[in-house]
Amino acid sequence: MFRRFAISCVLLVCALPAVARTRPHYGGALRVETAGDPWQLPDGFARRLVFDGLTRIDANGSVQPALAVGWETDSGDHRWEFRLRSSVRFHDGSSLTATAVVASLNLTCNGNCPWTAVHAVGSSVVFTSDSPMPNLQVLLAGDEFLIALVVAADGTTPPGNIGTGPFQVASSVNGVLSLKANEASWQGRPFVDTIEIRAHRAIHDQWLDLSLGRADVVEVPVEMIRQAQQQKLKIAMAPHVELLALKTVEFGALANPMVRGAIAFSIDRGAIANVIFQKQGEVTASVLPQGLSGFACLYPTDRDLSKAQSLRGGLTVPTLTIAAESDGVMQLAAQRIALNLHEAGLNAVVAAQGPNSARADLTLRRFPLAGTDPSAVLDEVLRSAGDSLLVADANPTSLYKAERSFLDQHTLIPLVDLPRAYALGPRVRDLHLIAEGLPDLAGISVEDAP
Amino acid sequence: MKLIRWAVVALSVSIAAISGNAQKSGPWDQPAAALADQIAGILGPGQARFTLRNLSTISSESVSAIQALLERDLKAHGILLAGDEGANVVRVTLSENTRERLWIAEVAEGAITQVAMVETGPIAEQHAVSTTGLTLRAQTVLTSRQPVLAALETPGGWIVLEPEQLVLYLRAADGFHAQSRADIGLKRTLPRDPRGIFRADVSPTQFNAWLAGVECKGPTSPGQPPAEWTVACHSSDDPWPLTPATSLASAEIMENIRVNPVTGFYNASRNYFTGVLAPSTIADMPPFYSFAEVPRSVGAVAWLIGSIDGRVLLFENGSLKPIAGARDWGSDFAVLHSGCGSGAQIVASSSGEAAPDSLRAYELPALEAIPSSAPLEAGGIVTALWSAPDGRSILAVVQRATDQYEVDRVSALCN
Numbered sequence: 006m007f008r009r010f011a012i013s014c015v016l017l018v019c020a021l022p023a024v025a026r027t028r029p030h031y032g033g034a035l036r037v038e039t040a041g042d043p044w045q046l047p048d049g050f051a052r053r054l055v056f057d058g059l060t061r062i063d064a065n066g067s068v069q070p071a072l073a074v075g076w077e078t079d080s081g082d083h084r085w086e087f088r089l090r091s092s093v094r095f096h097d098g099s100s101l102t103a104t105a106v107v108a109s110l111n112l113t114c115n116g117n118c119p120w121t122a123v124h125a126v127g128s129s130v131v132f133t134s135d136s137p138m139p140n141l142q143v144l145l146a147g148d149e150f151l152i153a154l155v156v157a158a159d160g161t162t163p164p165g166n167i168g169t170g171p172f173q174v175a176s177s178v179n180g181v182l183s184l185k186a187n188e189a190s191w192q193g194r195p196f197v198d199t200i201e202i203r204a205h206r207a208i209h210d211q212w213l214d215l216s217l218g219r220a221d222v223v224e225v226p227v228e229m230i231r232q233a234q235q236q237k238l239k240i241a242m243a244p245h246v247e248l249l250a251l252k253t254v255e256f257g258a259l260a261n262p263m264v265r266g267a268i269a270f271s272i273d274r275g276a277i278a279n280v281i282f283q284k285q286g287e288v289t290a291s292v293l294p295q296g297l298s299g300f301a302c303l304y305p306t307d308r309d310l311s312k313a314q315s316l317r318g319g320l321t322v323p324t325l326t327i328a329a330e331s332d333g334v335m336q337l338a339a340q341r342i343a344l345n346l347h348e349a350g351l352n353a354v355v356a357a358q359g360p361n362s363a364r365a366d367l368t369l370r371r372f373p374l375a376g377t378d379p380s381a382v383l384d385e386v387l388r389s390a391g392d393s394l395l396v397a398d399a400n401p402t403s404l405y406k407a408e409r410s411f412l413d414q415h416t417l418i419p420l421v422d423l424p425r426a427y428a429l430g431p432r433v434r435d436l437h438l439i440a441e442g443l444p445d446l447a448g449i450s451v452e453d454a455p
Numbered sequence: 456m457k458l459i460r461w462a463v464v465a466l467s468v469s470i471a472a473i474s475g476n477a478q479k480s481g482p483w484d485q486p487a488a489a490l491a492d493q494i495a496g497i498l499g500p501g502q503a504r505f506t507l508r509n510l511s512t513i514s515s516e517s518v519s520a521i522q523a524l525l526e527r528d529l530k531a532h533g534i535l536l537a538g539d540e541g542a543n544v545v546r547v548t549l550s551e552n553t554r555e556r557l558w559i560a561e562v563a564e565g566a567i568t569q570v571a572m573v574e575t576g577p578i579a580e581q582h583a584v585s586t587t588g589l590t591l592r593a594q595t596v597l598t599s600r601q602p603v604l605a606a607l608e609t610p611g612g613w614i615v616l617e618p619e620q621l622v623l624y625l626r627a628a629d630g631f632h633a634q635s636r637a638d639i640g641l642k643r644t645l646p647r648d649p650r651g652i653f654r655a656d657v658s659p660t661q662f663n664a665w666l667a668g669v670e671c672k673g674p675t676s677p678g679q680p681p682a683e684w685t686v687a688c689h690s691s692d693d694p695w696p697l698t699p700a701t702s703l704a705s706a707e708i709m710e711n712i713r714v715n716p717v718t719g720f721y722n723a724s725r726n727y728f729t730g731v732l733a734p735s736t737i738a739d740m741p742p743f744y745s746f747a748e749v750p751r752s753v754g755a756v757a758w759l760i761g762s763i764d765g766r767v768l769l770f771e772n773g774s775l776k777p778i779a780g781a782r783d784w785g786s787d788f789a790v791l792h793s794g795c796g797s798g799a800q801i802v803a804s805s806s807g808e809a810a811p812d813s814l815r816a817y818e819l820p821a822l823e824a825i826p827s828s829a830p831l832e833a834g835g836i837v838t839a840l841w842s843a844p845d846g847r848s849i850l851a852v853v854q855r856a857t858d859q860y861e862v863d864r865v866s867a868l869c870n
Contacts, residue, residue, distance in 0.1 A: 009494040018833065027744070027765060027785050027786040028648055028726055028727070028744050028763075028785075028786040028787075029648055029726070030763065031725050031726070063857045063858070064857050065856055065857045065858070066553075067857070067858065154462060188724075189644065190644065191644060192647070193644060193645050193646045193649070194644075194646060194647065194724060196647060196648075295510075295550070295552070296552055296553055297552055297553065298552055298554075299550040299551055299552035299556075299557035299559075300512055300550065300559055300570075300572065302550055302558065302559075303548070303559060303561065304550055377554070379552075387567070400574075401557055401572045401574060402570070402571070402572045405570060405572065406570075411792065448647065
């Protein structure tokens with residue numbers, strides 16, 4: 006059961022007859038629809054098509070070379086050197102250089118980088134840090150560190166959408182972003198000629214377009230996977246690629262770890278997974294999924310109201326605010342948590358989305374779980390949550406101890422491991438989901454290509 | 456007191472080691488002993504309640520055996536397993552992750568719980584082989600972490616064509632090992648789905664290899680004494696050979712291909728042949744992925760083409776005709792001179808998108824492909840398929856995971 010877990014992606018094909026596997030066809034146009042913005046972090050479709058990172062995570066979750074062909078670390082992971090691939094060009098024809106990479110990275114994290122400094126040294130990029138960066142090669146595969154051209158050859162500032170990726174921007178008109186194949190892509194010319202991404206499309210409209218043959222790849226939110234299966238849609242799904250977790254502040258009433266513990270024990274994870282996410286998630290009380298670590302089963306997931314009440318003791322806790330990222334289903338989950346807290350004697354209200362939500366006591370968030378290296382995944386989730394943890398040794402016992410000591414602080418309360426899913430039209434061939442559960446659109450071919 | 460306690464443990468361990476050595480047989484002995492050691496290190500001799508749960512793919516029969524081993528080893532450490540009355544609790548979980556099995560013990564002494572873990576090694580893969588009808592069987596001859604485009608068997612081993620280099624494997628006591636590597640070296644961007652082929656039928660000591668836009672030539676062995684293996688590669692748009700130099704082709708196709716192999720121009724920025732053959736034929740070929748010379752009536756051959764539009768076509772007597780019964784074929788096929796049935800079959804890759812690819816043999820008595828074997832599950836994606844030089848087996852490259860490729864030799868058993 007666990008072997009088939011997560012990182013390698015599962016293609017569920019419903020209702021359609023089995024099609025013999027033939028070699029992918031070149032040509033044709035792929036039509037993709039999304040409810041979000043294709044350029045938005047962390048998972049806008051266009052970003053991965055237009056830009057490359059120094060490294061990438063493959064479908065098995067392993068780190069692979071990308072714009073960097075190799076890397077070395079020394080000084081106890083305080084210094085990393087990444088050697089750049091030669092002969093790579095940006096879409097405007099300019100060469101990829103170490104200086105261009107450094108400029109892009111500096112702009113990306115704008116002084117809030119996980120490293121202390123990054124320098125160009127010949128054709129290498131050197132990162133240094135005051136604290137060890139044991140998983141930098143994994144970190145650099147992340148969406149936020151993709152490389153864009155920020156200074157053109159003539160010294161001017163180019164548009165922000167020039168990268169080295171397999172597709173380049175052709176136009177953006179009326180909410181439709183058109184990308185065309187980069188014939189000189191270092192990864193090889195993609196199979197399809199063009200990709201059209203229709204942005205800000207409601208899920209209902211996406212599904213309608215799919216059924217009418219006007220779209221080839223559309224989104225399936227977690228809570229609608231069951232419905233999509235019932236409608237016999239052809240679905241590509243990657244299980245357990247996101248962690249739904251509650252991030253707590255550590256000041257005010259929540260400076261007291263007993264109160265944070267009371268919150269952790271009061272939440273009914275089963276209700277969130279079964280009702281809100283329609284039984285498509287798996288309850289968890291650990292950061293690392295069971296399939297990745299093998300020891301998530303050691304963390305009890307059951308609600309323990311008496312323990313929650315006991316931890317709260319006689320403390321009077323002021324009303325807490327809960328903010329939820331983005332969409333309606335997250336708001337529903339936040340409301341369910343508020344109800345759970347109330348049952349444990351803690352008052353909480355769900356904050357409306359807006360500027361005030363950033364000051365909430367509790368934030369319900371999704372964290373990507375990309376990769377097969379448990380230590381790197383743990384590191385990345387904690388970094389995203391604003392925490393850090395140094396795991397001296399990546400063996401299971403050390404990793405478990407490190408994760409356990411972190412979770413015992415209850416600053417991050419894991420709730421449910423979630424899948425990602427997409428529905429595919431009949432023309433789509435060879436869709437694979439990459440480690441984060443996003444579709445590898447550059448590897449897709451379409452059936453009726455000339 | 457503590458000294459006595461550990462003396463008892465040491466004695467117990469010694470006895471267990473002596474008796475255990477005589478009994479050691481299965482794969483679980485060592486991890487069971489290691490976990491029991493760790494548990495004893497936490498708990499020391501005494502009474503404990505013991506429970507075991509299995510969250511792994513280990514079979515229930517093996518679980519019983521593992522439980523017995525753990526109980527024996529704990530007993531040897533002086534830990535007596537009690538019923539419900541034991542104050543201390545040992546909860547063992549047989550777990551696993553994507554890479555390996557993990558056995559976990561939670562040792563609870565009062566309110567304090569400590570955890571011990573033992574990694575028990577990678578999870579073994581299963582590879583089933585079909586055994587009905589004309590039976591195809593597969594034997595893995597090589598594995599590689601790099602994509603394998605083609606492989607050529609040599610007297611001393613194999614030469615493997617990878618996207619960036621050629622690798623010479625030589626036979627050793629425990630299989631084939633990479634002996635030398637030669638970079639192809641040319642600055643070029645390979646297409647996605649890269650392909651390549653070998654030919655060694657001109658000279659047994661030399662090989663030629665083709666991949667998109669490149670042709671390479673080199674010796675099939677490193678020489679005596681082993682010297683640096685040198686391969687020469689150059690950019691080339693020349694057509695790739697599609698048939699052996701000693702083609703059996705008859706006048707029914709073209710007289711001159713008796714001595715000259717048929718060659719086809721390959722689209723170096725795509726993954727198919729353009730359809731232009733050399734020497735030119737009397738009919739235009741559509742762009743195609745696969746080409747095979749198929750024995751027909753006595754002494755005659757025809758050409759079988761897997762076109763890029765999914766059709767399988769037979770070029771015979773000057774015309775192209777569609778083949779029925781090939782709807783489930785993938786893009787790759789090769790001819791197997793098995794000696795069974797008509798003597799030669801076409802082995803085609805085939806699969807649904809959700810399952811691993813399979814290989815299946817077909818007879819082609821007329822214009823319909825008739826299955827002559829059960830499908831042989833490949834265990835992954837078949838990325839290349841070609842006939843071995845002697846024709847009695849075919850070779851398949853199977854991608855089992857992103858970075859796991861194997862070259863399988865597929866042969867047939869006549870029933």
